Amino acid sequence: MPTAKVSEVNFLSEDIFELVLERDRVEFQPGDCLAISNSDGVSRPYSVSSGSREPHLQFVIRRMPGGAVSEWLAVRAPGDEIEISEPFGWFRPGRSGEPGSPSVLVATGTGIAPFLSVLRSCPDLEPALCLYGVRCLADAVGLDYLRERCPLSSTFALLKWLRTLYFLGFR
Numbered sequence: 624m625p626t627a628k629v630s631e632v633n634f635l636s637e638d639i640f641e642l643v644l645e646r647d648r649v650e651f652q653p654g655d656c657l658a659i660s661n662s663d664g665v666s667r668p669y670s671v672s673s674g675s676r677e678p679h680l681q682f683v684i685r686r687m688p689g690g691a692v693s694e695w696l697a698v699r700a701p702g703d704e705i706e707i708s709e710p711f712g713w714f715r716p717g718r719s720g721e722p723g724s725p726s727v728l729v730a731t732g733t734g735i736a737p738f739l740s741v742l743r744s745c746p747d748l749e750p751a752l753c754l755y756g757v758r759c760l761a762d763a764v765g766l767d768y769l770r771e772r773c774p775l776s777s778t779f780a781l782l783k784w785l786r787t788l789y790f791l792g793f794r
């Protein structure tokens with residue numbers, strides 16, 4: 624199994640963190656995942672959120688209480704080595720229709736990762752619409768960047784106790 628060195632673990636909210644790994648020579652396409660293993664060899668897939676020409680590998684991860692891998696990743700430190708798989712995947716955001724046809728990005732929570740990857744990889748891509756649902760505004764990742772890249776975008780938070788849909792912006 625290849626390994627990668629941890630560069631950073633940045634918490635964006637109580638539960639959501641960005642894991643940044645040194646990239647070495649890993650080649651991937653936007654939409655790809657890597658299986659990341661904990662020290663017991665338990666692995667889970669995580670979607671790459673960085674661009675295909677960026678110097679690092681980045682992931683957006685939700686720490687699941689009691690989760691075997693996400694809890695372990697949440698307490699990694701710079702310099703730690705972790706086992707990763709080769710990139711794999713079939714989801715190809717921004718490329719499913721006819722060439723030049725408009726793209727609509729729809730994601731919730733950490734599911735924004737492959738869309739961030741395609742936007743960071745393809746500077747010319749201008750999605751027609753981006754709809755991004757989060758549990759609370761603090762969980763929204765890359766909001767300023769998404770608004771900059773998607774002329775028409777909306778973030779909405781479903782507050783689970785109130786079961787109310789709040790729209791937090793549309794432009």
Ligand SMILES: Cc1cc2nc3c(=O)[nH]c(=O)nc-3n(C[C@H](O)[C@H](O)[C@H](O)COP(=O)(O)OP(=O)(O)OC[C@H]3O[C@@H](n4cnc5c(N)ncnc54)[C@H](O)[C@@H]3O)c2cc1C
Pocket residue numbers: 656667668669670671682683684685686687688689690691692693694733734736
């Ligand atoms: C293609 C793909 C891409 C993905 N990309 C991402 C991504 O970019 N970011 C991301 O955050 N996630 C992503 N995931 C989800 C990720 O792979 C993991 O499923 C997630 O991180 C939870 O794994 P874990 O090992 O931390 O938790 P697990 O150990 O799998 O546990 C999950 C939850 O179940 C509970 N649980 C476990 N065992 C039991 C039991 N016996 N009884 C009751 N409860 C139990 C745990 O306490 C925990 O809350 C992706 C999944 C897929 C399939």
